[in-house]
Ligand SMILES: [Zn+2]
């Protein structure tokens with residue numbers, strides 16, 4: 001079977017903020033020489049089961065996964081469920097609950113932007129999201145793509161000298177992040193609840209990008225999450241500095257968590273993240289996750 005390169009965290013266009021179809025991702029994976037990838041879309045399993053069949057056609061193993069947006073201790077934590085059974089009742093319950101709270105959050109965010117005097121309507125945002133409740137970065141991208149925004153002096157800092165929008169997360173940080181002008185308090189499903197349901201989903205719970213600026217996972221957090229059923233930690237990610245990678249690697253060892261690797265590739269919403277840029281992923285990680293699932 002070999003111990004080839006893998007990436008356990010890529011997003012397809014079903015994520016709303018992703019650009020590529022599962023097939024396009026699989027072709028990129030093949031061209032780069034990956035053995036396996038996990039399409040871990042935000043709060044949706046729309047890529048499955050078709051992605052598995054496309055993967056077979058191109059000789060790339062697809063690990064079914066999903067990245068659930070949760071709250072823990074007032075912070076946003078992202079949890080992957082690699083090896084998830086997309087037909088399980090538990091995952092459908094989680095996704096329905098998520099869709100409901102994400103839709104409400106997105107509507108409130110757009111309403112706050114309007115109150116701040118920005119020209120944006122919920123209908124136009126919704127129209128551009130193919131029925132998937134948009135994340136903050138997607139709303140930011142939609143706002144910045146509008147011609148009116150380019151002319152708005154208050155938004156000048158989000159455009160380059162040629163009037164092209166800069167990365168939408170800059171807007172996200174100023175407006176939607178904690179303390180931001182259009183911040184809406186999180187009402188997502190709790191991380192504790194998703195961890196307790198994880199065995200029924202058949203997915204193996206892996207915490208995404210623990211060092212991300214909105215997450216800032218501490219040693220104490222991991223000690224508690226391990227007790228609640230966490231099984232893996234995404235140590236190798238485009239979010240981490242070398243120091244963070246070393247820090248979380250040692251914590252994964254300490255708490256007996258499977259070390260995983262994922263780029264969090266989306267496409268143009270994260271222009272700094274290239275497909276295949278995380279090189280530490282090895283198939284052995286998938287084997288370890290499968291072992292945890294069988295325990
Ligand atoms: Zn994430």
Ligand SMILES: [Zn+2]
Pocket residue numbers: 009011067208264
């Ligand atoms: Zn992600």
